[in-house]
Amino acid sequence: MLLEAGIIFTSYHVAVYIRFTVLNGVWNPIIEDAATELLILLHSLCTVVLFYLFHLYIPVHQLRLFKELSKLILLSLFSVLILGSVLYVMRFEEFSRLTLVIFVVFFSCVLCIKRALWHHIAARRYAKGIGMERVILIGSGKLAEEYYQDLGEYPQFGRRVIGYIGADPDAGLGEYLGGLERIEEILEKVPSEEAVVALEPEETEHIQAVLNAAGKEGLRVSMIPFYRAYFPSHPTIETMGRSVLIDLRATPLDNNALAALKRVFDIICSALLLVLLCPLLLVIGAIVKLDSPGPVFFRQARVGLNKKEFTMLKFRSMRVNSESDTAWSRSTDPRRTRFGSFIRKYSIDELPQLINVLMGDMSLVGPRPEIPFYTQQFKESVPLYLVRQQVRPGMTGWAQIHGLRGDTSIETRVKYDIWYIENWSPALDLRILWKTALGGFINTEELRTEVKVS
Secondary structure, eight states: OHHHHHHHHHHHHHHHIIIIIITTSSOOGGGGOHHHHHHHHHHHHHHHHHHHHTTOSSOGGGSOHHHHHHHHHHHHHHHHHHHHHHHHHTTOTTOOHHHHHHHHHHHHHHHHHHHHHHHHHHHHHHHTTTTOEEEEEEOOSHHHHHHHHHHHHOGGGOEEEEEEESSOTTSOSSSEEEOGGGHHHHHHHSOOSEEEEOOOGGGGGGHHHHHHHHHHTTOEEEEOOTTGGGOOSSOEEEEETTEEEEETTOOGGGSHHHHHHHHHHHHHHHHHHHHHHHHHHHHHHHHHHHHSSSOSEEEEEEEOGGGOEEEEEEEOOBOOOSOTTTOOOOTTOTTBOHHHHHHHHTTGGGTTHHHHHHHTSOEEESOOOBOHHHHHHHHHHSTTGGGGGGSOOEEEOTTGGGTOOSSSOHHHHHHHHHHHHHTOOHHHHHHHHHHIIIIITOOOOOOOOOOOOO
8 A cells, every 4th residue: 555655646746747847848846845745645645545445455366457457547537536626626826637637647557557467476476376375175065166166267366275175075176185074184184274164054063173173273264154145245244242243235335435435426426417417407497398288397206215205306208197106107108298208218307316316315326216106016026125225226227227227127127226236336336327328328118027137
């Protein structure tokens, strides 16, 4: 972290040199300003703290290079946007936008090259067997087989199974070291750094003996639970007295820092879009008013975060009717107005939801909010339906960019929504917004029941 903070701090001075000396042939006095120096130092430290919060300082074998570099670039851009905002608010007269562009490009490239080289060096070492941790696999069933295959497929994990202990000598998991009854003798004779316990449910009576034997030899122990199928992507564990609890509904947004980052992004983007789109919104509102009798906005109760109801805003796309709270709209709905069909098709009717985002009822990205009438029905018939309410509903979402909107399969939509909640990241939100901008806003409202999740 200190090394990368130093790289970021130095990169600003390089950016100033390129901007004013290389490009203009003059030396800019901003580099000698103590306030600017302190601000850049604070920015450098805050940036690496941001990297830390987003898990960019975990062992190299736990990170995929592309995912790591994508996250690093996005967070770097975000940090420099915040820096630019601070410089603007503080009225720095020497503030140069081009310097900030050079700055973020330069330090992002240097950090990416540094991390890519480290991944390459680690991969070369692992390919030669250098630095690999020696693992004894305890178990010979399905769990042990899956772990053995994963290590073979991903050598970057930096672990090598040197043998296994289990009931089946023909399991094909490397060298067979013996049965579980000889666990203490085997661990004492075979040198290793870690024991991975992958016992099947019917073998749980051996767990205590395994842990005792591993503890006697001072081995690090990892355990693959046989009920892992019920785990979310990122489970959390907490201790309450003598009880150890595994949170099966844990999400990345349970982290207050990550939730705050998403909320700040929503506020900034929704406010900016409302200002930029204000003339368009006024024109659309006037056309809606002229197209048919009734209000400009359609207000409807929806279920949001923690199952709390809120009033969602849309441009009215239908004639005033009594079925708005209990009926879905379809592409051939006779209730639609002429202009309503157009704004509905291109999701223009949903632009007023930017107000909901700004007020905190919604987010730019998240599961779509449902009508209370249907929420009561779906929670009884669709498994895990209300898990969606653990996050703010969104204007667009993972399900929507895969065509699941309107009168489509609820089961499939919930599957997508839960995947999004459990795997949330800033990069995923940006990916969804990008795909929405590229055509995900077009509303076909056709039934789709078979769509790939990821």
